[in-house]
Amino acid sequence: MLSREDLTDGEWAVLEPLLPVSNNRCGRWRDHRQVMNGIIHRLSTGVQWRELPERFGPWKTVHKRHLLWSADGAWERFLQHVQAAADAEGDLDWNVNVDSTSVRAHQHAAGAHEPASRPTWLLKGGATKVSSPACAHDRAAPAGGGGAPGEALGRSRGGLTTKIHIVTEGRCRPLSLLVTPGQRADCTKFELVMDKIRVPRTGLGRPRRTPDSVGADKAYSNRKIRAYLRKRGIRHVIPEKKDHKAARLRRGSHGGRPPGFNKDRYKDRNTVERAIGKLKQFRAVATRYDKRGYVYLGTVTAAALLIWLRS
Template sequence: MSRGDLTDAEWAVLEPLLPVGNNRCGRWRDHRQVINGIIHRLGTGVQWRELSERFGPWKTVHKRHLLWSADGTWERLLQHVQAVADAEGDIDWNINLDSTVVRTHQHAAGARTVHLLKGGGHKDRFSTGRRRGEPARPAGGGGAAGEALGRSRGGLTTKIHIAAEGRCRPLPLLITPGQRADCTQFEPVMDIIRVPRRRPGRLRRTPDSVSADEAYSNGKIPAYLRKRGIRHVIPEKKDHKAARLRRGSHGGRPPGLDKDRYKDRNTVERAIGRLKQFRAVATRYDKRGYVYLGTVTATALLIWLRS
């Protein structure tokens, strides 16, 4: 996976979709130069202030990434590229789900938040909440889970939940604290599968089939998939199988398992490997959950452009 600057062909795809005209602080600096700086940071994990001068002022590159992570620009760009691929029949809708845990750098902890005081004043303190005035992000970037930071024996971690299509490219992305169970995020991941149509019509939200490992063998998940009419391949856990056998005829029939289809689950592992080739994804340096989600989404966009 190349981590260099945008090629002319890649820039031709992105240029018509980027904001034009003036921003609040004057004219936009060259988008291509700024995106190249963001790509360099994605690949190397370098501190923003250490970016090369050829990308322009580092503060400009940093703030552009923050803004596009907050207003959904990265998501819109990713959806556009996916829509083009779907219109050309280039998406394999036999998808696979999994998650991966990411170690969090110590500098990513301690995001400040602003709390109002009586009389109109305010105070700053370190917390897991979002700063006043920042946009509320979906489940992956904030809410009750704070900044999607979890504690484990190894320290602070974040978990990336991913659904990958059959050509090892990520579709939706969701982040949670590192200790969050995979099965609890199955439905949220499925619910954010949205690929626009190039022609008028509804978004593509239903895959042809779904495969996942034993961590997703919760009884509610097969019921959810059957209700939506989606074929699935999820193996049964050993303890679930033992409990079913103890109940005899009341335990029901064993779930069918298409072993050939289950072998294709390696596509999601390979998609995770592609994401983690980028150091800013493999180790989380972003304090804010929505900014790290933007980092992962921008990386997924680059994978789609270069696949």
């Protein structure tokens, strides 16, 4: 009998063709479905890897499989495959919304003193190495210690935190994800998380990277972001900050026109808040236990994959 965390037959039918048959080193992989269920159990409960129930097999196997798929970008490829299938069926709403959320890091997430990198032993046997670590955009170490540079750990009032930047489509499902230190401003990572949108075509053609419109709150209201969206031809709904509006009015005719704002479209921004709520139903996402930034990004991406499979 399946528990609430295990993959259903329908979900497994979607994932099974994407998984490798052999590992090019020691023959066939251990039962992928058993290992995937172990990873999902850990996502849902936040349990320590070594405390996984015996029915999922050796905990080291489950742990290493998650590390490998986080290191070589497999979780992201699985997510893009599910997104592509939904887009081909017309089940993907390209009116997207952007936001971020802070996550408290457990004390076990601190203490990674070596520079951020993917371990070479995970990338042997034909795995594809990703060009840069998940958090290469934030090289500064968190103030007061707490981890190596590039591990997406930062100091905030509540202690060590990580921030998840997320773009969601109109049905509360994540399109792209990025993790940074918790003190990073939302607007500084807007372009990076938008550039990570990549939904492959099921037939011929380049992956789709441009949404129909973008909604965001006042944290993203600045000239650089508006110029970026205009350059890409993306309509946006971002409210203007009061001080920006006052400065524009003081300049009179030289202040330019006010940015367009559609109140009805802005109401749909709640989809990103609801998607964040769905992600944080997974305890391994709501509290960060992973030391490495790329592993935590894999954890969040695996949770996003389950949201798509079960939506």
